[in-house]
Every structure is written in C-alpha cells, then in structure tokens.
Amino acid sequence: MSSPLLLCLALPLAAGPQAAPPPADHGLSPVAAFLAGGDLAGAEAALNETLEKSPGDDDALFSLGVVKFLGGIEEFVQFLSAHGSTDRLGGLLPFARLPAPPNADPQPVSYEQWRQARVELIAAFDEADAVLAKIDGPVDVRLALAELRLDLNGDGSAGEGERVLSLLGRGGLQLEGRRGVRGDEPPAGDGLVTHFDRADAEWLRGYCDLLSAILETMLAHDAENWWNHCAHLLFAEPEGVPAYLLTDLGEGFSVGRIADAVAAIHHVNFPVREPERMSRARQRLLGMIGHSRAMWELILAETDGDREWIPGPGQSSSTGVTMSRERVDGWLTFLDEAEALLNGEKLVPFWRPQPADRADAPNGVNLRRVFEEPRRFDLVEWVQGPGAEPYLERGEATDPAVWRRLQRLFNGNFFGFAVLIN
Incomplete structure (x- = not known):
C-alpha cells in the first residue's frame, strides 16, 4: 500500500x-x-x-x-x-x-x-x-x-x-x-x-x-x-x-x-455478504495485469531515461531501483503465470500431500473458482486445508521453480519489488 x-x-x-x-x-x-x-x-x-x-x-x-x-x-x-x-x-x-x-x-x-x-x-x-x-x-x-x-x-x-x-x-x-x-x-x-x-x-x-x-x-x-x-x-x-x-x-x-x-x-x-464483489476483484486483478503489460511495452520503447519512476533497462530511477532486461522478462513471466492462475488454467499447489495410492487425487486450488464461487472464509480452515477443499482439482499447477527464479532475480525481495512495480 x-x-x-x-x-x-x-x-x-x-x-x-x-x-x-x-x-x-x-x-x-x-x-x-x-x-x-x-x-x-x-x-x-x-x-x-x-x-x-x-x-x-x-x-x-x-x-x-x-x-x-x-x-x-x-x-x-x-x-x-x-x-x-x-x-x-x-x-x-x-x-x-x-x-x-x-x-x-x-x-x-x-x-x-x-x-x-x-x-x-x-x-x-x-x-x-x-x-x-x-x-x-x-x-x-x-x-x-x-x-x-x-x-x-x-x-x-x-x-x-x-x-x-x-x-x-x-x-x-x-x-x-x-x-x-x-x-x-x-x-x-x-x-x-x-x-x-x-x-x-x-x-x-x-x-x-x-x-x-x-x-x-x-x-x-x-x-x-x-x-x-x-x-x-x-x-x-x-x-x-x-x-x-x-x-x-x-x-x-x-x-x-x-x-x-x-x-x-x-x-x-x-460469511459472504456481497458475492459479486469477489468476481469484480478478479476482473480488477486481470485489469492490473493488462496495464502492467502495457506499461512495460511503453517503457521498453522509450529513448530517454532520466529520473524515471519505473525504470527500464539502462534507465536511471529517482528512487534507486534498477530493472535489467532479465528482471523485466522475469516480471512478464510472472504476469503470464498470474493470469493463468486467475483464469483457472493453472492451479495453486495444495500444500498437503495426497495419499500415494490416489493417482487422480486433486493437486491444486482453482483460484478462478475462489473468486467466482465465494464461500465463507475461515482462516484456520484454509491454513489447515479443509477451507480449500471445495476448490481442489486435478490439473497443471504453477511451477514452484518459476517463483524461486523470481526471488533470485529480485535479490530475494520479489514481493517488495512487486509492491512498487505492480
């Protein structure tokens, strides 16, 4: 914030x-x-x-x-x-x-x-x-x-x-x-x-x-x-x-x-009071992704580079932040991954392991359904696992290696950079 x-x-x-x-x-x-x-x-x-x-x-x-x-x-x-x-x-x-x-x-x-x-x-x-x-x-x-x-x-x-x-x-x-x-x-x-x-x-x-x-x-x-x-x-x-x-x-x-x-x-x-707000929240997050992509397209086309708020590769920032081309590419990868999660094309990995004898067991949370089918939010149940159960599915989950790479690219402070870059 x-x-x-x-x-x-x-x-x-x-x-x-x-x-x-x-x-x-x-x-x-x-x-x-x-x-x-x-x-x-x-x-x-x-x-x-x-x-x-x-x-x-x-x-x-x-x-x-x-x-x-x-x-x-x-x-x-x-x-x-x-x-x-x-x-x-x-x-x-x-x-x-x-x-x-x-x-x-x-x-x-x-x-x-x-x-x-x-x-x-x-x-x-x-x-x-x-x-x-x-x-x-x-x-x-x-x-x-x-x-x-x-x-x-x-x-x-x-x-x-x-x-x-x-x-x-x-x-x-x-x-x-x-x-x-x-x-x-x-x-x-x-x-x-x-x-x-x-x-x-x-x-x-x-x-x-x-x-x-x-x-x-x-x-x-x-x-x-x-x-x-x-x-x-x-x-x-x-x-x-x-x-x-x-x-x-x-x-x-x-x-x-x-x-x-x-x-x-x-x-x-x-309990859910205004369920339509959850759907609007997902659309707003997708809108944020679109604006972030448009921002980087404009930044990468710039020919100046002095005292930028969000700098591109080779540009100077008034706040001391630097963005190499590798970091920019990493951020664009994050946007793709986040969009896939919000659209339910990829799943958020479920942290509790499933029984070994169940090859068809659900392996991730469908984030799209979390927003589009809201239910009572119980923090303890989500931490334990049952809160996520209505949204569990079998499918392709986001690769943890992607997120580890983002952490490395941003000096272990990906979230801090994300707060600035959005």
Whole structure:
C-alpha cells in the first residue's frame, strides 16, 4: 500500500495560495506548488479549468487522475485519524496500517462506517482511473516527491509532518541494498525529482485496479463478528465492542495482548455478504495485469531515461531501483503465470500431500473458482486445508521453480519489488 502514495504528479498550472517554492529548478511543473502545499482542491479546480479549454491535454488528464487518487487516500487517512486509528495488528490488515496522525479526541466509529470508508476509497480509485483512461498521447510531468504533502489530519492545512513520504514509515522502499526512499528522513538534495511519462499512467491505472481488488475482496465478506471482538485493535472508540476490551493494556507482554492476538485469528471467519464483489476483484486483478503489460511495452520503447519512476533497462530511477532486461522478462513471466492462475488454467499447489495410492487425487486450488464461487472464509480452515477443499482439482499447477527464479532475480525481495512495480 505504501508505494502508490508516492505517485503524486506535477500539474501544469499556476500555484495556489498555500504554495511552497520547489527545492530547485529541475523543470518542475508550476502547479507542483499546489501539492507541496497540500492543496488538492486548488489543484483540481485549476486542472478542470485547463481541461475545459483543452479537453485533450494529456498532461492535465494525467495530473487530474493523480489528484483524484491522492484525494481518496487523503480522505481515507483523515477518516483513520478522526477515529483514532491504532493498528495494534502490526500492519497485518490491509488499509489499516497507514500511519494516520494521532488524535487526542477520537470519535466513535461503527462497523458500517468502516465499510463505507472503504467503499468510498474504491470510488475515488475508479474516478482516477476514468480520467487516466482518456489519455491517448505522450505525458511529460516532473515533481519533487519529497516535497509533497497531504492534509492527513483534516485540519485544513498540510504541515511538515504530513509529507506523503511519511506514510512510508521507517521501512520505505529499500529495494536495492541501502538505496531507496525512506519515509522517516528529511528531504535532501533535489527532493527526489521524478519524471513521469505515459507508461506511468498505465502504472497508476494498474495500481487503482490492484488496491480496489483488495478492497473488493474485503467488502465481499461480512466481518462484523470480528469487529465486535477485535475492533479495539484498529480504533480507539469502536462501537459494538465490550467496554472491558477498551481498557489500556499498557506496554509489553500481557495476558490480554495474547488473548487479543488469538481472538484476532480465531474470528477471521467471514460469511459472504456481497458475492459479486469477489468476481469484480478478479476482473480488477486481470485489469492490473493488462496495464502492467502495457506499461512495460511503453517503457521498453522509450529513448530517454532520466529520473524515471519505473525504470527500464539502462534507465536511471529517482528512487534507486534498477530493472535489467532479465528482471523485466522475469516480471512478464510472472504476469503470464498470474493470469493463468486467475483464469483457472493453472492451479495453486495444495500444500498437503495426497495419499500415494490416489493417482487422480486433486493437486491444486482453482483460484478462478475462489473468486467466482465465494464461500465463507475461515482462516484456520484454509491454513489447515479443509477451507480449500471445495476448490481442489486435478490439473497443471504453477511451477514452484518459476517463483524461486523470481526471488533470485529480485535479490530475494520479489514481493517488495512487486509492491512498487505492480
């Protein structure tokens, strides 16, 4: 979830009243000051004015798509902050681990409000995607990533502690040894000036699909019972949770903390609430694969190569990431494998061995059916095996050697690279 928050793009317009000067002249868009001041509303208004005069302005379309994407993120983090987000699950629950600003007076929050916040986030991603889909020509915008701010606590201004990079935390994007983007360090040098182009429009559309797919999968299931037992691990004043669970357990080891951890696992037993969302999630993941392929086709055709967001072979990246041709080919292989799994053409290997005397025993999970025929999700049963049983089939399984090779290509950190590349 962290890396898409970095994709804030330069907007070709004049600065607004909260604008801060760019760190240096690297050909930054004049409207970079809007984002440096956290003024998304001003940026959107100015972009809409530009597009009224020039509907085919691809730079403006690109920038507007990004502003809408960031607007959704900003509103979601404001929701977390307003309700005293705590995330005592250590970042295990998607979209609950963003470091929202602390709130001394958190407001009560219900399970339905938590659902609605995620519904609205999907809507924001869909709005961004709809704008980006209108782009049909070159894009050329530049922005200093380290200068970008959002109004994360909803007080009407974006302060020094509300830089977009702060959402990365200490881990940041450390994909190449010690190089990369850190969220806990002050901006230095040129402020991570990055050149965004047409390929990055496909990147962001793919990310909208990926994040929406995760949200759709969560919303397809009803987690209210989990909420009533464990929501105090996410928010300061959750409704529906017994008062004794809201008591402060202090720091360090305690029986209460262990009990909460056990309960958080035990209650991951979700009935299906909106099954159509699972089918939509699969389609969004297939859409992400299509956008990723389109992105690499555009990147491999580029003749420049300075300060790229996602670099191709021989190109330099503003974040220190490198992509050799071998890595690119490996990524394209991953896309093929992922598509085959989502379409049920290959199976996810079942981890429990079958009886030796059953040559026709099922050997893998049909992932397509998991999405198209959703059932109650019980985490413990999936880990043990019975949860997967309705989807077990006999057929060609994905080759573990493919995934081992990907790990080697990406220095044992394929997942980290995948978070960035999508």
